[in-house]
Amino acid sequence: MAAIALDKSVPEKLPPVLDPTAEQPPLFDGTIRLYVAYICPYAQRVWIIRNNKGLQDKIKLIPLNLQSRPAWYEEKVYPPISLDLINYLDSNFEGQSLLPDDPAKREFAEELLAYSDTFNKIVFTSFKGDPAKEAGPAFDYLENALHKFDDGPFLLGQFSLVDIAYIPFVERFHVFLLEVFKYDIIAGRPKLEAWIEEINKIEAYKQTKIDPKENVEAFKKRFLAR
Numbered sequence: 755m756a757a758i759a760l761d762k763s764v765p766e767k768l769p770p771v772l773d774p775t776a777e778q779p780p781l782f783d784g785t786i787r788l789y790v791a792y793i794c795p796y797a798q799r800v801w802i803i804r805n806n807k808g809l810q811d812k813i814k815l816i817p818l819n820l821q822s823r824p825a826w827y828e829e830k831v832y833p834p835i836s837l838d839l840i841n842y843l844d845s846n847f848e849g850q851s852l853l854p855d856d857p858a859k860r861e862f863a864e865e866l867l868a869y870s871d872t873f874n875k876i877v878f879t880s881f882k883g884d885p886a887k888e889a890g891p892a893f894d895y896l897e898n899a900l901h902k903f904d905d906g907p908f909l910l911g912q913f914s915l916v917d918i919a920y921i922p923f924v925e926r927f928h929v930f931l932l933e934v935f936k937y938d939i940i941a942g943r944p945k946l947e948a949w950i951e952e953i954n955k956i957e958a959y960k961q962t963k964i965d966p967k968e969n970v971e972a973f974k975k976r977f978l979a980r
Contacts, residue, residue, distance in 0.1 A: 761913075762808030762849060763958040768792075771817045778826040779816065786813045789827070791820045793972055795922035796836040798962050802918045803840045805958035807849035837867060840915055852915045859903065859910045866899060866909060866916045873920070877927050881977045886937045889927075893939045893946065896920070900945035907945075907952040921953050922962075929966040930973045 771792070779787060788804060790797035804813050818827060844852050853863055873892050880888035896909075903911035910916055924939075928950065931937040940947035953959055 761958050763805040766810050771819050774822045774824050787816050788813050789816045792964050798922040799836045800839045801962045802959050803843050863916050870919045874923050885931050885935050897943040897946045907948050926969045930970050
C-alpha cells in the first residue's frame with residue numbers, strides 16, 4: 755500500500771488580481787504560470803495540487819478577474835481541462851504521486867474522476883428545481899464511495915487526486931445549498947461530513963479557500979438571476 759501523500763505546501767502571500775490593463779507576461783522566459791480566478795473551482799483543483807507538491811516557487815500564480823480580464827487573455831476557457839492538468843502535474847513534477855499504487859484503488863479512481871463532471875452537472879442543474887430530490891442521489895454516491903476503503907477518511911482511503919477533483923465543488927455546494935435551499939448535504943451522510951472536515955485540515959487546500967459568502971453570491975448571480 756502506498757503511503758499517504760505528504761502535504762509539502764509552504765506559506766504563501768497571495769498576489770493581487772491582475773489589472774485588466776496589465777501587459778501580458780512573457781510566454782517563453784522559462785517561468786511556468788498558473789492563471790486562476792480565485793473564485794473558480796476548476797482552477798482551484800490545479801492550485802491545490804500545485805500547493806500540495808510544494809511547487810509554489812516553480813509555478814507562479816497569476817490571479818485574474820474573468821469579468822474584467824486583460825484583452826490578451828483567451829476569452830474561451832475550457833473547465834474540463836482541469837482534470838487533465840492535475841494529472842499532468844502529478845505525473846510530471848517531483849513529489850509523491852497523488853494516485854495510489856493499489857490496482858483496485860486506481861480503478862476506482864478512474865471511475866470517480868470520470869463521474870466528477872456528471873456529478874457537477876447534476877447538482878448545478880438541481881438549482882433550478884428541488885436540490886434535495888434531484889441532487890440527493892449524487893451526494894449519496896459520494897457517501898457510498900467513502901465506505902469503499904477503510905484505511906483513511908478520503909475517497910481512496912488516502913488523500914488523492916480524486917479528493918482534489920471533488921472538494922472545490924462539494925464545499926461550494928454545501929454552503930450554497932444550505933443557505934439558499936436550506937438543504938444540508940451532510941445530514942445523514944456521516945462519511946461525507948468527516949471527509950469535508952479532514953480535507954479542511956490540509957494546508958494545501960486551506961490556502962486556496964476564499965470567503966464562502968463570495969461563492970454564495972457568485973452562484974446566486976450565475977444560477978438564480980432572472
